Amino acid sequence: MNRIRHGYSRPRGFYWNSTLHAYRREWPIVDQRATAAIASAQEHGLAMVVADGQILLGAALVEETGERYVEAEIHRLEDNLLLAGNGSAEAEACYVKALEVADVQEARSLELRAAGDLARLWAEQDRRAEAQDLLAPVYGWFTEGFDTPDLG
Secondary structure, rough: OOOOOOOOOOHHHHHHHHHHHHHOOOOHHHHHHHHHHHHHHHHHHOOHHHHHHHHHOHHHHHHOOOOOOHHHHHHHHHHHHHHOOOOOOHHHHHHHHHHHHHHOOOOOHHHHHHHHHHHHHHHHHOHHHHHHHHHHHHHHHOOOOOOOOOOO
């Protein structure tokens, strides 16, 4: 990224790189690259790129903004909280909702996360065959990225 000197391309490159790492759940890298995008964009007076970088840093607040690109992830995380409080029936319903949203949005990475969490819940309930049937086709969508936390 240091070789790029173009005033717009450099901050945009940092931004898109941070977006990639957000989907991979590599939060320290997201923070680093989004911060670099913001700093570089501010140097060049690119308010839109500054805003994009700030949105990425504040991705956990998308529910308040109405942005829905991580809606499936929000449902999945809600499920995890419900499970922590022994609400497995409620959690299962939220996982199903997360799967539905991700499927409609064709958000395969988020669909994989929700399917993985629901499969783990079912496996804990001795529903291993159902878990396998759920997870296998979703996992099958992927042809690369097997070194990431979601697929590894």
